[in-house]
Amino acid sequence: xxxxxxxxxxxxxxxxxxxxxxxxxxxxxxxxxxxxxxxxxxxxxxxxxxxxxxxxxxxxxxxxxxxxxxxxxxxxxxxxxxxxxxxxxxxxxxxxxxxxxxxxxxxxxxxxxxxxxxxxxxxxxxxxxxxxxxxxxxxxxxxxxxxxxxxxxxxxxxxxxxxxxxxxxxxxxxxxxxxxxxxxxxxxxxxxxxxxxxxx
Amino acid sequence: xxxxxxxxxxxxxxxxxxxxxxxxxxxxxxxxxxxxxxxxxxxxxxxxxxxxxxxxxxxxxxxxxxxxxxxxxxxxxxxxxxxxxxxxxxxxxxxxxxxxxxxxxxxxxxxxxxxxxxxxxxxxxxxxxxxxxxxxxxxxxxxxxxxxxxxxxxxxxxxxxxxxxxxxxxxxxxxxxxxxxxxxxxxxxxxxxxxxxxxx
DNA sequence: AAAGATTGGTTAACAGTGTTAACTAGACGA
DNA sequence: TCGTCTAGTTAACACTGTTAACCAATCTTT
Numbered sequence: 221x222x223x224x225x226x227x228x229x230x231x232x233x234x235x236x237x238x239x240x241x242x243x244x245x246x247x248x249x250x251x252x253x254x255x256x257x258x259x260x261x262x263x264x265x266x267x268x269x270x271x272x273x274x275x276x277x278x279x280x281x282x283x284x285x286x287x288x289x290x291x292x293x294x295x296x297x298x299x300x301x302x303x304x305x306x307x308x309x310x311x312x313x314x315x316x317x318x319x320x321x322x323x324x325x326x327x328x329x330x331x332x333x334x335x336x337x338x339x340x341x342x343x344x345x346x347x348x349x350x351x352x353x354x355x356x357x358x359x360x361x362x363x364x365x366x367x368x369x370x371x372x373x374x375x376x377x378x379x380x381x382x383x384x385x386x387x388x389x390x391x392x393x394x395x396x397x398x399x400x401x402x403x404x405x406x407x408x409x410x411x412x413x414x415x416x417x418x419x420x
Numbered sequence: 421x422x423x424x425x426x427x428x429x430x431x432x433x434x435x436x437x438x439x440x441x442x443x444x445x446x447x448x449x450x451x452x453x454x455x456x457x458x459x460x461x462x463x464x465x466x467x468x469x470x471x472x473x474x475x476x477x478x479x480x481x482x483x484x485x486x487x488x489x490x491x492x493x494x495x496x497x498x499x500x501x502x503x504x505x506x507x508x509x510x511x512x513x514x515x516x517x518x519x520x521x522x523x524x525x526x527x528x529x530x531x532x533x534x535x536x537x538x539x540x541x542x543x544x545x546x547x548x549x550x551x552x553x554x555x556x557x558x559x560x561x562x563x564x565x566x567x568x569x570x571x572x573x574x575x576x577x578x579x580x581x582x583x584x585x586x587x588x589x590x591x592x593x594x595x596x597x598x599x600x601x602x603x604x605x606x607x608x609x610x611x612x613x614x615x616x617x618x619x620x
Numbered sequence: 621a622a623a624g625a626t627t628g629g630t631t632a633a634c635a636g637t638g639t640t641a642a643c644t645a646g647a648c649g650a
Numbered sequence: 651t652c653g654t655c656t657a658g659t660t661a662a663c664a665c666t667g668t669t670a671a672c673c674a675a676t677c678t679t680t
Contacts, residue, residue, distance in 0.1 A: 228628085250667060260630060262668080271667065326589075348593070368604070371596050375583065375605040382582020383575065389526075393548070396571050404568070405575040412612035428657085450638060460659060462639080471638065 229267040231257050237278055241320035245327060275324075280343070282321040287347045289314045294350070300358045305410055307351050308380060312406060315384045323388055326381070348373050355413075365415055372413065379409050429467040431457050437478055441520035445527060475524075480543070482521040487547045489514045494550065500558045505610055507551050508580060512606060515584045523588060526581070548573050555613075565615055572613065579609050 235256045239248050250271060254261040268274040293310040294303050315322040351373040358364035366372045383405040386392055392401060435456045439448050450471060454461040468474040493510040494503050515522040551573040558564035566572045583605040586592055592601060 249665085251665085262631085263629060265668075266628065345593070368600075370593065371601050371604055374586070374593060374596055374601060375608060378582040378586040378605065379579035379609070380582065381586065382578040382580065385585075386574070386578040386581065393545070393570065393574060396574055400568070401571050401574060404571055405578065408575060408612050409579070412608050449636080451636080462660085463658060465639075466657065 228257065228259065228263065232264055232267060232274070233278060233281065236274060237320055237324065240278070240324060240327065278324050282318075282325045283344045285318070285321055286311070286314050286325070287343055290347050291350065294354075300354060300361055300363055301414065303354050304351075304358060304364075304413075307347075307354065308376065308406060308410060311377075311380060312384060312402065315388065316402075319388050322384070326385065348377070351376070358414075363415060364413055366413065376409060376413065380406070383409075428457065428459065428463065432464055432467060432474070433478060433481065436474060437520055437524065440478070440524060440527065478524050482518075482525050483544045485518070485521055486511070486514050486525070487543055490547050491550065494554075500554060500561055500563055501614065503554050504551075504558060504564075504613075507547075507554065508576065508606060508610060511577075511580060512584060512602065515588065516602075519588050522584070526585065548577070551576070558614075563615060564613055566613065576609060576613065580606070583609075 232253060235253050236248060239252060239256070250264055251261045254264060257263075264274070268277065290307055290310045294306045296303070298306070348370075352369045355364060355366055355369040355372055359366055359369065383402065387398060387402060392398065432453060435453050436448060439452060439456070448471075450464055451461045454464060457463075464474065468477065490507055490510045494506045496503070498506070548570075552569045555564060555566055555569040555572055559566055559569065583602065587598060587602060592598065
C-alpha cells in the first residue's frame with residue numbers, strides 16, 4: 221500500500237470524519253467507510269459497537285482536541301481580560317481551523333445525542349470551569365460585573381457557537397464580509413461582559 | 421375515520437414534523453410516515469418529489485411561520501428600542517413556543533442543505549430587512565452605534581440562535597436555570613447594541 | 621514442538637431504507 | 651359510453667446497519 225499504514229481504527233475515524241464533513245451524514249455508511257478503508261464493512265464492528273459508537277468517538281475526539289487547544293493557549297500569567305479574550309478567540313480559532321472537527325461536535329443532533337452518555341461531556345465541562353474561573357477573577361478585580369459566572373460562561377459560549385455555526389453552515393448573507401462579521405461579533409461578545417468604561 | 425380528515429399532503433407534513441422532532445431524523449422514513457398516515461409509502465411521492473423535497477417543504481413552512489410571527493408582533497408605531505426588543509423577543513418566543521418548527525429550520529444540515537435552492541431563503545431575508553431598518557432608525561436617533569447595520573442584524577441573529585439552540589438541544593449544564601439563562605442572554609444581546617448610558 | 625486460545629479479519633444473510641415502474645379503481649367530461 | 655385524469659396501489663431494485671458463523675494466522679502455554 222502506498223499510504224502510510226496507520227492502524228485500522230484510526231483510519232476508520234479519519235475516513236469517517238472526512239466523509240461526514242464533505243458529503244453530509246446521510247452519505248456516511250458503514251459500507252462506504254469500509255470501501256474507502258479497503259476492508260469489509262463488518263471489520264468496523266471490531267473497533268466500534270455500532271454506527272452510534274463510531275459517531276460518539278468522533279465527537280469525543282473533537283471535544284478533546286478543542287479543550288486541549290483552548291487550555292494550551294491561555295496564559296495563566298497574563299491579565300484576566302487577556303485570558304478571557306484568549307479563551308474566546310481560541311475557541312473560534314479552533315472552529316475555523318478545524319471545521320470538520322468542530323462541526324462534528326454539533327452535527328449529530330438529538331437523534332443519536334439522546335443515546336450519548338452524559339458523562340462523556342465531563343471533558344467539555346473542564347473548559348467551562350476554566351472560563352468560569354476567569355470570570356470570577358474578573359469580577360473580583362472589578363473588571364466584569366456578573367452575579368452568576370456559570371450562566372455567563374454558558375451564555376458566552378452559546379452566543380459564540382451561534383456566530384460560528386452560522387458562518388460554517390454558510391447561512392450568512394453573501395453581501396456580508398465573513399471576517400468582518402466574525403470580528404465584530406467576537407468584539408461584541410467580549411465587550412458586553414466587561415464593565416463599560418466609556419462610550420468609544 | 422375518527423380523525424378530522426385533512427388533505428393527505430398536510431397530514432404527511434404534520435406527521436413528518438412530529439416524527440422528526442420526537443424521534444430524530446434517522447427515524448424519519450417514508451415508510452414510517454406512510455404507516456402513520458395509513459397509506460402506502462409511494463403515495464407520498466404523489467405530493468413530494470422525494471424525501472429532500474419533503475424536508476425542504478417543512479423548512480419553508482417553518483420559515484414562513486417564524487417570519488409572520490415576528491412581523492405581526494412588531495408595532496411600527498412604538499419607539500425604536502421597543503421595536504428592536506420586540507423583534508428579538510418574538511424570535512425567541514417563537515422558537516420556544518414551536519420548537520419542532522424552529523428546530524426543523526436548522527435540523528437539516530449541510531447534507532441536504534446543499535441541495536436546498538438558495539432562492540427559497542428570500543422569505544427569511546425579509547425578516548432581516550426589518551431588523552436592519554430598525555437598527556438604521558436607531559442609529560439615526562442616536563440610540564445605537566453601528567456603522568454596518570446588515571452585519572449587526574446577522575450578528576444579533578446568530579448570537580440569539582446560539583442561545584436558543586443550546587437550550588433546545590439540551591446542552592445546558594443542569595446546574596443552570598433555563599429561564600434565567602435565556603433572559604440574561606437576551607438582555608446581554610440587546611444591551612450590547614444600545615449606546616451605553618451608564619454603569620448600572 | 622504440539623495444542624489451545626486470541627486476534628483480525630472474512631462471507632452470507634436479515635430486516636429495513638428511498639425510489640421507480642407498472643398497474644388499478646373510481647370520478648369526470650365529451 | 652368511451653376516454654382521460656386522479657389518487658392511490660403492489661412489486662421490485664439497490665442500498666442501508668447489523669448479526670452470525672466462519673477462517674487463517676499468531677501468540678501462549680504446556
